[in-house]
Amino acid sequence: MAEETEKGPCLWHAPDNRCANCKARRYRLDALGMKDIYGECRGQEDYRTCEFYKLKPVPKC
């Protein structure tokens, strides 16, 4: 099976590894039951499954 390609950085992934999307955090806390790490973004691990993932736009020069 082909390995999944990495996704680009998410718009909501803050530099301190927090998720900056209030709706996503709420969903992770309640619906996904991620009690301790609901506010944390684990990068690729979360990008693959998170429906709130949004590719961070590349700034135009």
Next chain:
Amino acid sequence: MVDIELDGILRGLRSLNVEECRAALEDSRELLMAGWADRRLLQALIPLTEVENDQVRKDSSWCIGKLAQMKIGDPRSVPSLILLTTDRDEEVRSNAAWALGELAGQSIGDTISIEALNILLTDPDREVKGMAAWALGRMADKMRVTSPSSVPLLEAMLLENSEFLRKGAEWSLERIRRLHPL
């Protein structure tokens, strides 16, 4: 540090000039993200949910959701949010579902909200579907209100490829079934 100039922001939110209004919405978002909230903001935001500009509706619906999360809600925002669940923009629909779910924490909402959220369970956008499932679970959990018509729609969501959505549907069904055991 956030420089709070509420009067200026409120003037901007009430401005008929779209650019001024958008700037005031950005300031509102910044204030809310910094943990500062005021009920007067909500009063100015509700009419903006009917503005033609997509970004204005996106930002105003997000701010209403964030205020509700901060326990500032008003039943008068519910009809506007219900209308937004049919918006052409998926981010607006998702924000509306989120806000309705947050308002449930203050026992604000009604059976029409449930029907609007049921419709979103078949939305083509997966974020919207997830938020709608969560909001229905919140209403069951916090307000003890639910509708039997949500159950088959949530059960259909259990068959989704997305684990994210399946778990959301499970969470919601668990709360609905606590009220109406099979």
